[in-house]
Amino acid sequence: MKDYPDLLTDVCHLAKLRNITQLDRVVAMRSTRLTALAAASVLVLTACGGGGSDSGSGGGEAQLTLPGVDEYLNAPCPEVGTKPATDKEFTYWSMWTADEPQGKVLGKAIRCFTEKTGVQVNVQWLGRKLLTQNVAPALNTDTVPDLFDQDVSQVKAAIVAPGGTQTVEDVLDYKVGEGDKRVRDVIPATSWDFPANKDADGKIFEIPYELIGNAWWYNKDLVKDFQAPKTVDELFGLFDKAKADGLAAVSQDGDIDFYNAYFYTQIAERYVGAGGLEKVALDKSGQAWLSDPNLAKAAEPVEKLAKGQYLVDGWDAAKFPQVQQRWADGESAYLFLGSWAPSETREYLSKQGGDKGIAYATFQFPQPDGAEHKVVEQLPLGFAVTKKAKHPEAAKAFIAYTLNKDILSGIPAVADNLTPRADLAVPDSLKDIKAVLESDAEHTIFMDGLDALSGGKWVESVFYPLNNDLLKGKLTAKQFVEGLAAKQAEFWKTNN
Amino acid sequence: MATVTAPAEGRTSSAGAHLSRKKRLFFPFFLPAVTLYVLFLLVPTVATVVLGFTSWSGAGDTPRFTGLDNYGELIASDAFRYSFLNTVLYIVAGGVGTFLLAFLFTMVLREMRGGKVVRAVLFFPNIVAPVALGMFFGIILVYRPNRQGLANYLLESVGIDAVKFLAPENITWVVTGCLIWASSGFYITILMAAVDRIPPYLYEDSDIAGATPWQKFRHVTLPLTWDVVGVAGVLWTISAIKIFELVFVLAGPGTYSPPIRSWTLGVYVFDRSFGDQGAPQYGMACAAAVVMILLVSVLVVLLRRLMRRDTIQY
Numbered sequence: 001m002k003d004y005p006d007l008l009t010d011v012c013h014l015a016k017l018r019n020i021t022q023l024d025r026v027v028a029m030r031s032t033r034l035t036a037l038a039a040a041s042v043l044v045l046t047a048c049g050g051g052g053s054d055s056g057s058g059g060g061e062a063q064l065t066l067p068g069v070d071e072y073l074n075a076p077c078p079e080v081g082t083k084p085a086t087d088k089e090f091t092y093w094s095m096w097t098a099d100e101p102q103g104k105v106l107g108k109a110i111r112c113f114t115e116k117t118g119v120q121v122n123v124q125w126l127g128r129k130l131l132t133q134n135v136a137p138a139l140n141t142d143t144v145p146d147l148f149d150q151d152v153s154q155v156k157a158a159i160v161a162p163g164g165t166q167t168v169e170d171v172l173d174y175k176v177g178e179g180d181k182r183v184r185d186v187i188p189a190t191s192w193d194f195p196a197n198k199d200a201d202g203k204i205f206e207i208p209y210e211l212i213g214n215a216w217w218y219n220k221d222l223v224k225d226f227q228a229p230k231t232v233d234e235l236f237g238l239f240d241k242a243k244a245d246g247l248a249a250v251s252q253d254g255d256i257d258f259y260n261a262y263f264y265t266q267i268a269e270r271y272v273g274a275g276g277l278e279k280v281a282l283d284k285s286g287q288a289w290l291s292d293p294n295l296a297k298a299a300e301p302v303e304k305l306a307k308g309q310y311l312v313d314g315w316d317a318a319k320f321p322q323v324q325q326r327w328a329d330g331e332s333a334y335l336f337l338g339s340w341a342p343s344e345t346r347e348y349l350s351k352q353g354g355d356k357g358i359a360y361a362t363f364q365f366p367q368p369d370g371a372e373h374k375v376v377e378q379l380p381l382g383f384a385v386t387k388k389a390k391h392p393e394a395a396k397a398f399i400a401y402t403l404n405k406d407i408l409s410g411i412p413a414v415a416d417n418l419t420p421r422a423d424l425a426v427p428d429s430l431k432d433i434k435a436v437l438e439s440d441a442e443h444t445i446f447m448d449g450l451d452a453l454s455g456g457k458w459v460e461s462v463f464y465p466l467n468n469d470l471l472k473g474k475l476t477a478k479q480f481v482e483g484l485a486a487k488q489a490e491f492w493k494t495n496n
Numbered sequence: 497m498a499t500v501t502a503p504a505e506g507r508t509s510s511a512g513a514h515l516s517r518k519k520r521l522f523f524p525f526f527l528p529a530v531t532l533y534v535l536f537l538l539v540p541t542v543a544t545v546v547l548g549f550t551s552w553s554g555a556g557d558t559p560r561f562t563g564l565d566n567y568g569e570l571i572a573s574d575a576f577r578y579s580f581l582n583t584v585l586y587i588v589a590g591g592v593g594t595f596l597l598a599f600l601f602t603m604v605l606r607e608m609r610g611g612k613v614v615r616a617v618l619f620f621p622n623i624v625a626p627v628a629l630g631m632f633f634g635i636i637l638v639y640r641p642n643r644q645g646l647a648n649y650l651l652e653s654v655g656i657d658a659v660k661f662l663a664p665e666n667i668t669w670v671v672t673g674c675l676i677w678a679s680s681g682f683y684i685t686i687l688m689a690a691v692d693r694i695p696p697y698l699y700e701d702s703d704i705a706g707a708t709p710w711q712k713f714r715h716v717t718l719p720l721t722w723d724v725v726g727v728a729g730v731l732w733t734i735s736a737i738k739i740f741e742l743v744f745v746l747a748g749p750g751t752y753s754p755p756i757r758s759w760t761l762g763v764y765v766f767d768r769s770f771g772d773q774g775a776p777q778y779g780m781a782c783a784a785a786v787v788m789i790l791l792v793s794v795l796v797v798l799l800r801r802l803m804r805r806d807t808i809q810y
Contacts, residue, residue, distance in 0.1 A: 132770055140557050162553060162775045255662070256749045317639035317660035320749035326640065456771060460756055461574050468664065468755060487574075494572040 072413045073104065077112030078406040080397065081175025081182075087394035089120035093134060093145035095381075098125040102210070102417075105410030109402045119394050131158040139164040139386070146389035147398065151381045152197050152206050153445055157452040159384065160199050166387045167203035174400035183207065183400050190443040191380050191420035195275050196452070207399050208380030210411050211418045213433035214262065214338040214446065215362035222247075223333050228363040232267075232301050235366050239310045242333035248312035250305070251327035251335045252471075253320040257464040258451060260471050262336055263305060265447045268298035270371035274444035281450055281458060286488035289481045298368065299470060299477035306473035316472060321348070328358060338379070338446075339418065342429045360429035364436055374441040377448075380420065454495050462487045541789075548783035553775040566783035575756040576784065579764040580791075582668060582743075586675060586760065587736040587795065593676035594732060595725075598683040602691050602721075603713050605684070606699075615688055618681035626678070630745030633674050637661035667747045667758050674742060679735070683728050690724035691717055726803035730796050737792045738762050761788050 092110070096103035103125055110121045124145070126134050131150050136158050138144050144164075159165055172184040172192075191208045199205045218226065223242070229235040239249035253259050268277055271294035280288040280295065289295050305311065312332045315323050321344065327335040328345035335341060342360050349356060364376070383399045385392050402408065403421070411419045416427050418434055426434045437443075451459045462484060470480045548566055550559035570576045601618065605611040621629065638645035639660045648658035661670045694716065702712045718725070740762030748754025753767045761784060768781040 132776065136553070136775055158775055162557070253749070255747075255754070256752065257755055258752075313641050314639040314660065317663040317666075319634040319638065319662065322638055322640065455775060455777070457575075460753070460767075464755060465574070465757065472664075490572070494569045 069104075069414050072410050073108055075406060077115050078404045079177045080113065080116045080401050081177035081404070082397050082400055083117050084119060084391075084394040084397045087119060087391040087397075089122060090146040090389075090391035090394040090398065091122040092124070092147040092395070092398070093130055094123060094125045094148070095128055095130055095150045096125060097127055101415035102411070105407070105414050106402070108410060109398070109407045112407065113398050113401050117394075117397070119397075121398070131155065135159055135164070135386075136162070139388075142388070144386045144388045146391045147383055147385055147395035149209075149381060149383045151212070151379050152208070153379065153449055153452050155206055155384050156196060156449075157455055159386075160205050161455070163200070164387055165199060165205040165384050166389065166392065167199060167201070167205060168207050168383070168385055168396060168399065169203050171207050171396045171399050174396060176400050177404045183403055186403055186405075186423075187420040188422065188438070190437075191378070192382075194443055194445070195278070196445045196449040197380070206380070206382040206384045207403070208382035208420050209402050209408060210381040210415075211420055211437060212339050212379040212381065212446075213418065213430070213437050214336070214377055215364055215433050215436075217327075217335045217337055217341045217360060217362050218333055219330065220359035220361045222330050226361070229366040231366050232368050236301075236304065236308070236310075239308075239334070243310075245333075247330075248326075248332035249310040249334060250315075251312050251323045251332040252315045253318070253323040254311075254316035254468075254471070255318070256320050257459070257468065258447065259320075259337075261447055261450075261459070261463065261467050263302045263471065264299055264467055265450065266336075266365045266377065267301055267368050267371075268295060269375040269377070269444060269448055270365070270368055270373050271295070271298050273373035274375055274442040275448065276373075277448040277450060278453070281453055281463075281488065283488070284492040286485035286490075286492075289485040289488065294370070296477045296481045297370070299480045301368065302470050303473070303475075303477045303480075306471050311471075339430055339433050343416065362429075362432045364432075374439075376436050376439065376441040376443055377446050378437055378443055379446045454491075457495060458488075458491060462491050544782045544785050544789075547779055548786045549779075550782075551777075551779045553777065559779065562779065566779050569780065570783055570787065575759060575767075576764060578756050579759040579761045579784075580787070582759060583737060583739065583761045583788075583791070585668065586672060586739050587733055589672050590675045590679075590736055591729070591732050593672065594680045594683055595729070597676060597680040598687050598728075599713065599718075601680075601684045602687050602717060603709050605688060606691055606717075615685060618684050620681065621678040622682045624678075626741040627745055629674065629678055630742045631750065633670075633746055634662070634750075637670065639663075662746075664747075664755060664757060671743055671746055671758070674746065675736075675739065678742070679732070683732065686728050686731075687721060687724060690721040694720045722803065722805060726800065729799050729803065733795045733799060734792060737788055737795075740766065761791075 094103065094106060096106060098104075098107060107123075110123055113119060114121055128150070130148065131154055135145065135148050139159070139162060148159075155165070173182050175182055176186055178186070187208065191211060192204055192206070197204045197206050220226070223238075226238075227234075229238055242249045265277060272280065272292065280292070283289075312323065312326055324335055324337065324341070324345060325348050326332060328348055342358075345358060349358065367374070383395075383402070385395050385399075389395060405421070405423065408419050408421055409424050411417050412425050412427055418426065418430055418437070422438055447459075450463060453459065466475065466480055466483045466487065469475045469483075470477070475483065547559060549561060549563060551562045551565070552559035605615060608614065624632075636646045637648075639648055639658055639662065641658070644652060644658055647661065652658055660666060698716050698720075699712060702716055707715070739760050743758060743760050743763055744750070744754060744766070747758035753759070753763060753771060759767075765781045765784050765788070768777045768784065770776065
């Protein structure tokens, strides 16, 4: 029988295996049921003590030089850079719940902000659905929150489109509480200065505090002698090699439309550049799909993916997350997914029992032939201020304060996620993604923001059905773009 | 005489008093019910119809009158077309399947030993929430070589190739099947209650005459349960037009709307009201809801016509 410390160590290892971030697949927002698990993990981790004991036992999650959860939460509050002059309170509606990792980090930010400024923060932890269920319905009443958060794409579609926000451009010049450093000095422009983050007046409406990226994932223990592909041919070379080794090449949860859309948009973006696809999609005649031959060319690798049987057998006849679990089980070699892949698959594996872990590693889509744009997809999560806010000044001061190094370090430390800041520790499995996010590549948001067009109806009626058929091998690349042109012309006749 | 009339008068006056008391009580009983009904059913229904002619994104936004634009957009929209056709398919194919199965069981269950227990068991799926059923079928029907779901495991174990039940091209029929499985118990229960009312001597008589089970069904059971079948048909139509959860979780990942090809009118209304992205389009949702009301009205009237017949006394 095990003695107590051993047992505790095991529990701690298990907790780290699951690690505490489960909930960060923020786009996906499926995970309320995980909240309890995450909370429990945090509790256990607390018992494990702080101080860099993060030696993940999950196989692959190597030493993270991060402060422990405890250490972070108990650290003294940093000073507030720009203090609100008059506001004595403000209201914040949060996309997190109080007991999940990000909730804890922001909870600390709130405590510290009140401690340092005396400003009361009335926070409501509403969870991921807050935009359509809470903020949007409140917009035309007088009980709007001053501050709320969600990913840029959703905020734009649900709140900015009907004119519910005010710009936060002035926050860029607020001080973050590190000497004279202003917000614009600590977060790179790529994380906030892009079309999807601009309102009707061309001003930015959101300041990000967490970044989500995406990549091809593989298990270093499973895929040996890996060489990152530089061309699409090399990418298929990897797939062929995996098949020769008796694995399926790619896992793909085919029942999620927007997962299926990643392949084409990732390749096409590299031909037309950030924001290019959105322009094509907005062409009322639909002819833009045909006038640029590269758009059809970008569909060719997807057609090959389908017709060459690279997707794991049954990918289109299962329910999420069964197919990504098959990747975690080692049935297939590669998986294209957001930076939430480790937390989701780790959770699955830990539920399966055993001590099998994954040595997570990633690479980006290679540059297709003749494509001239280096593009990286990101999805910033951040704060926005409502147009009718009664205390915008305090809300904005709080935004700047959250970006203070000692506050924001909780996002990697507690929530195991990326921030826009370049000077914070990065979880191991996300290092490659962070590097490419910090590169000079053109930044665009996931799917070039196509999913926000016309409140999501464009992808739903025009893009997803045809893209699903392309990925199922029912269409050729040429038929795909012709279909898009025709459907799109039809779509814009009745939508705006 | 006086002694006779007096009670008679007394009776009349007490009857009159009773009647006037009854009249006095009429409004206290009538008004609350009608008020609630008007407030929570009639007004919202009328509001739905009115809002169907507007563009409105919810709380505080002023509805903008757009005439028939919403209906034009509905007709032009692929999503709506699929929703409408799928809903009709579920009502018709699901209905035919459910009732065939229910009739089959009425033929068998009446004479079966332990029929009551079987009846109770058949009713079970009806107790389970459709959302749970959807998730359950998602696990049963999964296609995964070497680790199949139960359905494909059974198929493979008798030497039949596994089927991709959840693939988009099959999903509508799979949902129909699940629907039949889940709802037939309810209709079996209703029909069996009607069958139990039929005097046993009619069946005994048929037995003596050497009738086959089919003949007994055709000439005894069906005519004598006809009115109940009609009511059950109406019940089915009304419940089938609302099909939502099963499709939502079985045809899609369960958190987002499934691909539009599997949508029903219920999914359409939900997506336009509370979809994942964008501001709600309550105007469109209301227009689609009006189409649902119209569709169910037409179908119910048709069904009543089709089933109309003099009641048989027995």
